[in-house]
Amino acid sequence: MNPKSSLLDFNTFGIDVSCRSIIELTNLDVLEDYLANSPSRFLILGGGSNILFKSDYDGDILLNKTCGIEISNENEDSVEIKVASGENWHDFVKWTVDRDYAGIENLALIPGSVGAAPIQNIGAYGVEIKDVLQTVEYFDLNEKCLKILRNEDCGFGYRNSVFKNELKGQVFIVSISIKLSKNHSPKLEYWALKHFLEEHSISNPSIKDVFNAVVAIRQSKLPDPAKLGNSGSFFKNPLLTGEEFDVVQEKFPAIRFFETDDHQFKIAAGWLIEQCGWKGKVVGKTGSHKDQALVLVNYGGATGEEVWNLAQAIIASVQEQFGIRLEPEVNIL
Numbered sequence: 001m002n003p004k005s006s007l008l009d010f011n012t013f014g015i016d017v018s019c020r021s022i023i024e025l026t027n028l029d030v031l032e033d034y035l036a037n038s039p040s041r042f043l044i045l046g047g048g049s050n051i052l053f054k055s056d057y058d059g060d061i062l063l064n065k066t067c068g069i070e071i072s073n074e075n076e077d078s079v080e081i082k083v084a085s086g087e088n089w090h091d092f093v094k095w096t097v098d099r100d101y102a103g104i105e106n107l108a109l110i111p112g113s114v115g116a117a118p119i120q121n122i123g124a125y126g127v128e129i130k131d132v133l134q135t136v137e138y139f140d141l142n143e144k145c146l147k148i149l150r151n152e153d154c155g156f157g158y159r160n161s162v163f164k165n166e167l168k169g170q171v172f173i174v175s176i177s178i179k180l181s182k183n184h185s186p187k188l189e190y191w192a193l194k195h196f197l198e199e200h201s202i203s204n205p206s207i208k209d210v211f212n213a214v215v216a217i218r219q220s221k222l223p224d225p226a227k228l229g230n231s232g233s234f235f236k237n238p239l240l241t242g243e244e245f246d247v248v249q250e251k252f253p254a255i256r257f258f259e260t261d262d263h264q265f266k267i268a269a270g271w272l273i274e275q276c277g278w279k280g281k282v283v284g285k286t287g288s289h290k291d292q293a294l295v296l297v298n299y300g301g302a303t304g305e306e307v308w309n310l311a312q313a314i315i316a317s318v319q320e321q322f323g324i325r326l327e328p329e330v331n332i333l
């Protein structure tokens with residue numbers, strides 16, 4: 001019997017749990033062999049940057065190591081790129097920026113793999129992957145065959161997709177295809193980004209300028225998981241209908257929110273957490289980050305259970321004070 005494998009280096013929270021064994025998926029054949037020969041409980045893992053292990057994982061971890069980037073179509077205005085799911089997301093963004101392809105520069109420095117990006121429809125600085133995604137190619141783990149989903153069939157929403165719902169645990173995302181523009185029109189609606197560029201006297205930003213700005217802002221605001229274990233935003237920003245929002249805003253006029261295109265109200269979860277007194281609070285070996293209340297951190301040696309207990313305490317106090325239920329953005333296992 002195999003000795004247990006440690007997952008410490010494979011989750012950005014830095015939780016010291018183990019699994020039965022870690023198998024590197026370098027290509028689809030490895031997965032097909034694995035499924036044919038030793039099916040047991042298993043979990044596909046990319047960069048481990050959106051997961052909290054509450055306890056040891058009683059099964060195998062299939063670590064996605066597939067790679068490959070190819071231009072599948074190109075004309076004067078745009079380029080279509082097919083990327084293997086195991087590629088590092090940020091490195092891929094840089095690859096596109098180096099070639100002057102516009103569309104994902106605002107998504108720089110998001111940790112993790114390309115394949116996980118459509119799962120929660122990653123987003124930052126006014127851009128989501130759904131804005132450029134064409135198709136997702138996946139291996140159906142039940143039917144053991146490749147399938148392709150078009151963007152409109154991926155059920156994309158705010159930090160959501162069909163892969164977090166009907167297809168959860170049913171697929172291995174093999175590759176994604178995205179379409180980027182050769183004619184740059186930067187997306188600068190996001191205040192922090194606009195402000196940064198103004199402050200640095202960049203009036204007509206190139207793709208690289210936007211990329212560099214996003215990297216600099218993120219480095220100044222978010223704790224680096226290599227130094228302080230975390231999974232980015234632990235909770236989603238809650239979405240309220242107009243009626244629900246009116247009730248809350250009447251009670252809390254200072255509430256921080258953003259109106260979405262479909263007239264819902266996205267409430268800043270970090271603000272709610274801060275109002276409940278959690279920002280910067282240390283609880284044992286874990287806590288809410290001093291600059292980013294929404295980011296729960298591992299100060300060293302925290303267990304997943306400790307982090308989860310803190311998350312539940314935060315959920316309870318936000319519910320009690322505001323009547324709003326926070327939902328984790330992070331996958332809890």
Ligand SMILES: Cc1cc2nc3c(=O)[nH]c(=O)nc-3n(C[C@H](O)[C@H](O)[C@H](O)COP(=O)(O)OP(=O)(O)OC[C@H]3O[C@@H](n4cnc5c(N)ncnc54)[C@H](O)[C@@H]3O)c2cc1C
Nearest residue numbers: 046047048049050111112113115116122123172173231232
């Ligand atoms: C510091 C920090 C900042 C962050 N900032 C942002 C941000 O700005 N915006 C944002 O949206 N997210 C952000 N995140 C969250 C995270 O980076 C993204 O969700 C990322 O896409 C997760 O990728 P991963 O490869 O690490 O996924 P993992 O954590 O490895 O996996 C996440 C889930 O996806 C499944 N999965 C992974 N790969 C596959 C595959 N190929 N096929 C099928 N299932 C798969 C796993 O089983 C798991 O359930 C941040 C995280 C950190 C630590």
